[in-house]
Amino acid sequence: MTVLVTGAAGFIGAYTCRALAARGDQVVGLDNYNDYYDPALKRDRVAALCPQVDIRRLDLADRQGLAALFAEVRPRRVVHLAAQAGVRYSLQNPHAYVASNLEGFVNVLEQCRHGDVEHLVYASSSSVYGDSATPPFSEDQRVDRPRSLYAATKAANELMAYTYAQLYGLRATGLRFFTVYGPWGRPDMAPLLFxxxxxxxxxIEVFNHGRMQRDFTHVDDIVAGVLGALDRADGGERHEVFNLGNHTPVELERFIDVIAAAAGREAVRHYRPMQPGDMVSTMADTRRAREAFGFEPRTPIEQGLPPVVQWCRDYFGKDA
Incomplete structure (x- = not known):
């Protein structure tokens, strides 16, 4: 079975490629290696995690190139992880989010529709819950009050996929990721920044004066959820959405303490007001994913964070 993974050089993408290849799937990836953060990190990530995977350099906005790739590879399943990420960056460069997360997503939907793809699994985000949700966030809560354009594009992706499922019978599953971390992670996110x-x-700049909670979820747990959703054979609806989180929110101050202990030195905190677009607390209700495909995160931050600190020490060295 051939699986196409978009955003294959990204954090979750490279780990997903590795897991798919390890179990024997034929994996083809694509990535545009953009400069939102250093493309050298993406190349090094691929070399470390999934060097055997065929990853093509291609932008989702290239409709002809995308069509040619689908025609050549003829994937049975697609894991769509490519997107312009980052809540705060969406305040500075909104057009990047429209081009990648909206136009690019339509291009993927069209190729899945015309290419007889049996299952599309795509990345959504816990950010879609915005101002409307009360922790623990459940898939039944409304998602029409986003706090950022990034969140709005992810909520739009869910509506777009639902429409394609109803109009064309495309089977699609959206996964709302909750603050994913691990070695080889994104350098703009708190685990690596801290x-x-x-x-x-x-x-460290600590926003909202430290009064924040996040449902930090290790990348290994997330990838297990991606594969579980991808393999689900008895889905009831043509389009479904699931939370993938740790269901255990962590106080930001505690998170910093664990990093400091792993680093063996004190964390100097500079407290700042709340940033526009941020959410005070996130917490995933994962019951639906657990019942549907056995999703059960197993990695507490005390186990998952020290390898992140060690990886930063090894990879960045004195420039950490």
Whole structure:
């Protein structure tokens, strides 16, 4: 079986490619290697995690190139993880989110529709819950009050996939990821930002004066959920959405303490007001994913964070 993974050089994408290849699937990836963060990290990530996977350099906006790839590869399943990520960056460069997360997603939907893809699994985000939800966030809660354009594009993706499922019979599953972390992670996210700062003796900017909680979820648990959703054979609806989170929110101050302990040095905190677009607390209700495909996260931060700190020390060295 051939599986196409978009965003294959990304954090979750590379781990997903590795897991699919390890179990014997034929995997083809695509990534545009954009410069939202250093493309060298993406190349190194691929070399470390999934060097055997065929990853093509291609942008989702290239409709002809995407059509040619689908015609060549003829994937039976698609894991769509490519997107312009980042809540705060969406305040600065909104057009990047429209091009990648809306136009690019339509292009993927069209190729899945015309290419007889049996199952599309795509990345959504816990950000879709916005101002409307009360923890624990359940898939039944409304998602029409986003706090950022990034969140709005992810909520739109869910509506778009639902429409294609109803109009054309495309089977699609959206996965709402909750703050994913691990070695080889994104350098713009708190786990790496904080780890690198503590290792280098730089102060950490702690927003909302530390009064924040996040449902930090290890990448291994997320990938297990991606594969579980992809393999689900008895889905009831043509389009479904699931939370993938740890169901155990962690106080931001506790999160920093664990990083500091792993680094072996004190974390210097500079407290700041709440950032526009951020959410105070996230917590996933994962019952639906557990019942549907056995999703059961197993990695607490005390186990998952020290390898992140060690990876930062090894990869970035004195430039951490």
């Amino acid at each position: 780890s690198r700062a503590v290792l280098a003796g730089r102060p």
